[in-house]
Structure formats: structure tokens, C-alpha cells
Amino acid sequence: MSPDVPSTDGPDGAGPQQWEQMLRAMLGPAADDAIREMRELGVDPAAMAAASGLPTDPAALQQAMAQVQRMLAASGDQPVNWQMAHDLARQQAALGGDPSLSPGRVKDVRDALSVAELWLDAATELPPSTGATHAWSRAEWVEATLPTWRVLTEPVATSLSTALAGALGPAFGELCGALPGGLPGGAAADPSQLLRGIGSAVFGLQVGQAAGTLAREAFGTTDIGLPLLERPAPALVAANVDAFAEGLDTPLEEVRLYLALREAAASRLFAHVPWLRAHLLDAVAEYARGITIDVEQLEDAVRSIDPTDPSALQAALSGGVFAPQTTPAQQAALARLETALALVEGWVDEVATASATPHLPHAVPLREMVRRRRAAGGPAEQAFASLVGLELRPRRLRDAATVWAHLAATRGIDGRDAVWAHPDLVPTSEDLDDPAGYDARRQAAVDESADLDRALAQILDDADGASGDAPEDRPAG
Template structure:
């Protein structure tokens, strides 16, 4: 991994030096489970595709060939076998035949677009530029650069889900498992690894920005765009490829301004995921309710069995992921909505007078984001938490009205501290939040909110110290 995230490639790069693990064969998975299913529909992450028996056996042999290495790898330990996940993702990427290494001219086009976008963004926000460089990237590079972040996000969720899955085993049976319990955990880890790999492989083949979901998945501050998908994205946005590239560059640069100059933001997003994971469990109520009428006597009643089968037809009885810490999910979704809404707004302001179709492009991106991707939907269903921004449109309206009321400087100063940010209810009814920010300028003169918070914290600490000293003195007097 490069020092600044997303390494640079010169004009002599070729496909010959591509990772040796990228084999040109379809990798179908054979497990069911939390990350399973038909994430991509026909031909998607969970589809083996058509083929004769020899093809299927070759695929199965390819899967088995790396099991020993994956099991003994340091990344093969824990709730997810990440060695298997990465190998599976690479094979999935190779099967899409989309992993062409970007040319030097692609990275040059991205660099020119980012420089132009940064100049325009300077007029739309007080946050200075955050990108340390720029690059065009391909699917395999995205996988490598984002994999460590995915591990941090997925591990606590998979760990709790693995415990919850074993918790579904009756107590009397669990006590008799003995060494089999460890084997079950290994199987679960392999299951997670294969299916996570398929999901990430499909995402890697479709992603267009390193910050596409409002989370800085890659380490560093490099603005990265998948130029291979530029023509397809231009069609979705209803514009020319050049306009699409500038728009994507502006979005990427705006995200990096936030992530660099609001230092607490990234950690807060990850901590919300970890807090949500701490309360995870599996809800088996759908299956329990469906089978509540089943009795041994039912086996001897064909009519009743037929009725039960018809009632269960087409229903989803897989255990649902739930969490007692739903407030953490709400806070994450609100933060992502505020991030995406802010980026939507400042990008629109920056491009509005420069690109005639800017408003239309922004609206098309919003629709593209709201539609989501099958792989992200599968990941959301599996983990119980969404990395989408469900109220980004409402956040755009909040930032617009706040800008009208208080101006750019005070609008962006809201990012100075997490306590200043709008909460979920403010997205539905922003008037009260805006009026709180827009109080009389005379009251604001000489007022430093950060200093006031620090002063309050010092006073509280001093009061605690005094109370502690008083308690100690009282105990000495009694003696």
C-alpha cells in the first residue's frame, strides 16, 4: 500500500505485472449464510453461471486449492477468514474482465480535473484543499487500498454475528459440542470470508470514487477515480465524459476536505459501527412463527402439510440481524447523510456557474446513490447496518438554508465540533437548528464555542477534584 493511499502508476504499466492471484475464472461460492444470497442477481456475486460439469469441477478445485494456505495465514484467524476473502475477491474481479490497469493519461486527466475542481471549491467552502495527490484506479487497486478499512468495519460485526449464530444452538446441544465448537467457528470464518470476498469483488468492479459511500475507505489523502467506468457513469449522469470526470473530481476533492480538516469525523463513523456491533443479535422469530403450528402429528396429515408449505412459499426465513444499539445506526446514517448532503451542496455551488448541466448531473447522482448497488444491499442485509446516506437530500436542503441564513463561514463552522452537528430530527425539521446557529451577531462577537466547551470541562474537573478532596478530608476527621 502506498504511503498516501492509492499508489501512482507510470506510462509503462502493463497487465503483465498484475497480481499473480488474479486468475481468469469464475469463482462461485457454495456456502449459505449471513453474506450469502444472490447479491448480484443473474451473473452477480452469488451466481456460478452456466457451464458443464468440467467447468464446475474446475471452479470447485480452484476454491479448494487455496484452503490450506488461507487457513494457515495470519489473516485466516478470527471471525472472518480475510485471506480467503481477499483471494475470493481477486478471483471475482478477474471473472468480470474489468480489471484493466489505468494508463498514465488516465491519471493525468484525473489530476487536471482535481486541480480545476479545487479552484472552484475554494469559492464554495472555507475548508481548504485536502487532497495530497490524485490518481486513476482499477478494481484490484481499490480492493488492496480499502481492505484494511473493511477489516476494521466488518470484524466486530462478524464477531458478534458468529457468537449469535452459536447462540441459536440449543443449550443442551452446545454443552456437548466440545472441540466441534472451534471447528464451527472456523467454518463460519471461512463462510464469511468467501462471501465477503464475492461482495467486495463485485463492489470493486463497480465503484467510481474512493469516497463513494461517504466513508474514506482508503488510507491517505489521494483523490482517486475509476476512469474505466467514466463512459458508463456519464450515461447515468446524462452528460459528456469530460463533465462527468470534473463532477466526480469535485465530489472526491470535497470529501477529502472534510475528512482532512474535520479530524474527529472518520473515527466517529467507525466508532458508531463498533457500538452498533456491540449490541448485535440474530432474530429467528420469522422461522419460529412459521413453524409454530408444526407438530409430529402434522406429518400424517398431507392436507395440513400442503397448507403449511403453501403458506411458507416465497417467504424469507433467514435470521434477521438486529441490535440493541439502534441509536448508533441512526447516528451513523445521520452522519453519512450530513457528509453526502454537504458534498452535494458545495459541489453544486462550485460547478453551477461553470457547467451548464451541473444541477441535472447532481440530481442524477442523487438518484444513482439512492438506487444503491446489489452488492451494498447484500452487505447491508448481512450486517444489519447501512453505509448509504438515507437522508442526503434532506441534508442538502438543511445546508442550503443554513448558507442562506448565516453564510459560508458559519455554515462550515458547524463541523468544528461533533456537538454542533445537526441530529436526525433536524434533517426532517431544520428550522429550529438553523435559528440556533443564526442568533444575533452581537451575541456571537468574541464568543469562541470551542473555548467555552473546554472551559466548562475544566470547571467540571475542578469540581470533581474538590468533591474528592472533601470526601477524603471527611474520612480523616472520622478517624
């Protein structure tokens, strides 16, 4: 062996410590999963370590590139490697144990959801969703919600992948062209395609990490504001409900009932307000479509990074060098999403607590605990924010709950819920600032629309009258 080649004998005989340390510096907590995925896909870490230790040896570098390409080929043309995301999410969800639910625990959850539906009938005119109730393990939550994670993240992954390939493709092609015979696979191996494969694998790891971590935190399918089921149906993750109750001076049964009320209320809202889910997801997609990358900043960063220095790579990645630049259009989309999330959570907060207060002694403290939990966010929400640039926290939840309480007081429950009939009727950010002025602003909008209709009708009447003049009555010339 050449004296420049680092030892490839790790303590378990499975791979070089130097290469693994570099991956851990680059990927952080996700590195172990990345290493495991490489080995399962037949990638030899020893060859990759040889390449990192012998940057002047083209043959070793070519061998490593060939093995990396075989790993990335599993991504196909997908912007996210969903097999990798699925496997990692299941692994993350199982940390600390995730046993199947016993029949008794399933019954406890379903009974709580059934009671919640009965109590909600007195607090909202929206009927129950038609979907069956569920009591889930964390793994079952992952399986049920992963299709929506696909909808949420693929537009962002596609935009970022395209931007990165455009920014780095030429330089990466020159680097690969220096290898004997070019890229493994010959002319069909496009540098831009290889970069897209790298992006797909990285996004797969990130999505899997976020979804798997959230599986250990989420109470149900709606408590992050976005509906994670295409067809709404109330469900609770029993282990997460139990874990939340452990830190409270409130009986588990009462905590379970309060969280069941929130989940069932949100399911009713998404089931019977057909435009709402699309409105939220479209705001995410609109944000994604506007993703651009500062190419000059990116190229400068790439030129300044020593790929053999893990600390330099880590500093570049954590410093936001590769972060997308937010445009005014994206900021507007984020503002609409933030308001919509606040309105959804505010309505759920108000309706669930109104339903719980006559029955649960700790309804008000539980409401405050959930509010604080949502305001603070958690590791999974932070991971999602770093992934797509969105923070799924309703910053104005309290203001939104005040608006819905005001509408219930002035219009009654029927009038409050009727506001969801059309997007133009729902409260705006201005209404969150001044709930008492909601009715006056809507009446002013109606009056303005009526004035416009009258003016348009007058113009059309005048035009019809002019066109009806006889030719001899019209002025000459």
C-alpha cells in the same frame, strides 16, 4: 462402488454435480467461487458428494469432515477469512475486464481532480487534503480499500460468530461425537471452533462478493458515505466514471469533473474534520456489539431443516432465520449513522454543485442523477446491507443539503463550515425537519447551559460560605 453412492464423474471430471448443485442452492452466485476455493485448498468434492449421498456411512462422513476442516483451517482465528475475501474481491472486480490505465487516462483523471481543487477553493474554507491524487483501476480500488472493509465487518462477524457458536455448538458437538473417533484432529478439534471457521469462510465469501461488486460501481473512495481510506486522498476509478457517463447526454469530461468535485470535497471534509471518520465507524461498531440471535428460533429452524434438501436450506437462509435481531440500542446507533451519512452527503452535494455551477452547463442535472443513484442503491450496497444489516444510503440527503444551504445563506461559507468544528454543533434530525430553526435551537441550548452554569456557581458559593463559618457561629446540635 456402493449403489447408494452418486456418480462423482462430472462433465469436467473435477467433481460431483449433486454436491455442486447443493452448494449453489445454499450460496447462490458465490457458489462457484466457494467450489474453486475448495479445490485450490485441496478439498476433494468427490468425498463431500459421497458424504451427502451416504449419510448413514460414518467413514465417508468422517472423510468429508476431515477435508472440510482442512479447508476451514485456512481461516485461522480470524472472524473473516481475509485471504478468501481478497481473492474473491479481485475476481469480482475483474469481471468484464479491468485493464491497467494508460498514461493518457491517468492524466485525464488527475487533471480533473486538480481542476476540482481549484474550483472548490471558492466554495469552502476547508483546504485540500494532503494526500496525493489517484487514478485507479478496479483492482487498485480493492487493494486500497480492503483495510477499511476489515474495520467495518470484523466487529459484526465476531459478534455473529460468537452468537452462532453459542447457539449451535452443543448440538453440533453431539452430531460430530457420533462419528468414529469424534472430530478429526481429536480433542483439539472443538465443535465451536469449527463453527467459527465456517462463519469465517462464509463471511470471507460475502465480504469479497460485496467489495468486488462495489469495485465495479464506486466512483472513488467516498461516494458510499463512509471514508474508505484511513488517510483521505481523492481518487477516481476511471472505468466506472466512463461507464456512468455512457448513459448520459453529457460529455465525459464534464461528468468526470463533476464526480471529481464530489470526491475532492469529501476528501477535504474527512481530512480536516478529525472526529468524523471515527464517529461513523464507531456507529457501525456499536451496532455490531449489540448483535444477538434468537436461539430458540435458530434451534427450531435447524431441527426442521433437512440438510440433504437444497430447497429447504435455501428457504431457511433467504427467509432470515439466521438474521440477527435488532435491539433498541442498535436502532439508535443506526439512526445516528443515518443522520451522519446524510449530513456528509448533503454537505458534499451542496459544496460540489456550488463549485460546478459557474463552470459546468449540466451541473444541476448531474446533481440529480447522482442523488437518484445514491437513493436507489446498487447490488453491492444491498450485499453489504445483508452482510452487516446496514444500508449505506442517506435517506435524508435532500433535507441535509437544504440545511447546509440555509447555513451558508445565514452565516456565510465560513460559518457553515465552522459547524463541523464539534459534534455538538452539527445539525440533528430535528434540524433536518426544520432548517430555519437551527440558530434558535442552538441559542436556546447556549442559554440553558449558561443558566446551569450560574446555578452551579451559586451552589458552590453558598457551600464555600457555609464552610467558612466560625465554629461558635454555627447552630448547636
